Amino acid sequence: MGQLSRAATGVAVVLGVLAAWSARTEAHGEAAQDAFVRTRTVAFYDVQVAGTEINSGETVAITGKFFLLQEWPSGADKPGLMFLTVAAPGPVMLVQERWINGVFTPGSVALRQGEEYEFMLTLRGRRPGRYHVHPMLSIQGIGPLLGPGTWITISGGSSFENPLTLWNGETIDLETFTLPRIIIWHVSVLALGLSWLMYWIAQPILRRSRWITSEAGDRLITKRDQMVSIGLGLLTVTAIIVGVLTTRASYPHTIPHQVIKS
Amino acid sequence: MAEGNGFEGFRALDRKFDLMFLASALFLVIAGMQVTLTLWSGDWDFWSDWKDRQWWPPIAASVNLVVPAALQYIAWSQLRLPLGATFAAVAVALATWLTRVVNMWGWAYFPIPFVWPATFIPQALLLDCTLMWTRSFLLTSILGGLLWGALFYPINWVLLAPFVQPVEYYGQVMAVADVQGFQYVRTQTPEYARLIEKGALRAFVEEITVVVAFFSGFVSLVAYWFGHLIGRYVCWPIPVFLKRM
């Protein structure tokens, strides 16, 4: 009994220390994950963050290693595809680069258990503020597995540009790319739709229910209604044709979405 | 419609009911449309890097026809109004823009070029006009339903085309939308969760978008009847009374 009580005390102390330690390091929802999921699947180590105070637009690199344990908990599904990313409170910073073992890795990967992988994530500050950021490996069937977190402070103004060079050499800003086109197309089709609705709503509507079952119901759609529908229908078809043709002329080279898995 | 036969007096009071009906119906239709859009086709509508050719057109076009079809039935059978589909499409357009701007951009700080919504308004207008001219739900489901599905991708191609331009990004060929997905952090949406075309030789056949259009039209035709039956059997005045619960 003496040995048992000593063992129980020891376990309680260890658990207490772990709990206290956990509260300090975990600032996100991973506390809800089972301990075996967090500690017996992926181990992050040698994690370094090159600079924790940056200006908006500047980059910071997170480097380190992670090890996929060979012995996998029986309570967790065998690992499928994995995706290296960061746990951050939204796109307050962008992921500029993802590298695993020196290979640029934009998508999901199939990694081997019992092996160590070197990673680098380059983040670019976007929104000023102080954020807790973790490197993270999402595993299909298990969920997000977080590495150690770091507080990163982003300073600077709120204007931010995200340039990207297209196939034709044109540089665009992903923050505002084609925003006028999006607004114009949506407003145009909304105007068409609202015109149709306003035309009908300008007349009494519920009253029409009184004539539905009678012969007068057939006369509820008038010649004027038909002419308006023809006009609006033609306008709609014209808008679609013009929209599609001008779009094809403006953007002649397109590719399907790319799914890059290695 | 002629205002005679003693209906002059309706002018004040029943227009008040019209207003109450429209206000209340607008909220109801927004709820129905947006819950369908988000929970049946949401991921494809939220993000530009999900708007592919294999999953987005058939799913988004078809599921978002259910409520318009139900509303078409109600509006036409009860009020002889050919505006059910347009009402639904306009309602969801206003509502999705509200949530994208206030929540996606205003709360989570995603740029609008990443989270713009699709539009259903032009095809809804054509669907309503088809019903008005054919006066037949069967013909509307065939002609209008096929048009709805087939036109979904071309109509939204106006918005999507810039985002599927090729980019060379650190030695990889990606579309602009893929780069957006790569860069803008979505902690709980790992890349493997993205359900889009994974690439096949046949996907480079020139007529693939025509094939996609026809398939989307067919699925939309089926979805039209699902919505129509909801309208027919759930939304009309059900004169059934239970003596005991």
Added chain:
Amino acid sequence: MTRGVAGPRGGESREVINGRNWLVALAAVLGLLFTAAMALRVWQQLFAWSAGLDSTSPEFATYWMPVFWTELALLGVVAAVWWGWAGFIPCGTCEAQRASSGGVKPGHELSHIATLWIYTTVGTFSAFMQLAFFGEQDATWHQVAIRDTALTPSHIPLFYFWFPLLIITSVATFLYGRTRLPHIYRDHGYALPMLLMIGGIFSLFLWVAVNEFFHSFWQTEERFSAPLHWGFVIFFYVGGAVIFSIWFQTLPGIYELIGQLQAEPGETGARGRTP
């Protein structure tokens, strides 16, 4: 449909019904609901990222749990008062009119129908907030932050304010119909549209439990169009679509009552005109 409605007898003044007060009441109700929505949204803007990411943190207990408990307490009071008034306190005007003239006047009955419609508007606005605005917002939060509780900053308004409010409204609508419009909603039995409305909307709330269960044990990624969410759509089709049925069920009565208002004698001026 309008059995029990009486016209004015000799010496009684003609009812003056213009419907403006209905619109004022509707505007006031929508204003109140919109204010609640704004308050919740502003709270999220201020405290979601700073205090809502970790449900085990003291900040979460300070800024989010009180909102949760306040919502439930407030809605409990609203339910008790509203159901009590709609279901157990009879309309004094109806009783007085029945006593004096044998039936309810058409204008007053029309006001009851308008009030029923306003009740349904509380419901449809709640549905808009629940399934559209805060519903899509839920995707915004959950695809960005790691889920560690059922009481996330997006769930607290969505599941624990607007959902319960919709249920409360559906029951209040049912009770109001039975007590204020008995010849439509009581004398023939329980109207199926009302029962479907309550049943469908209550099933939505049950599906919340299914949703959280699946999220906790099965679904590790936050795909929003996943099968575990589809129940919300189906149950809303049932519970929400019948609201059209409720409106159209009262429509013939509305026109009959308006016709009776026009037919009331005793006032000079254009026949059939209402002020």
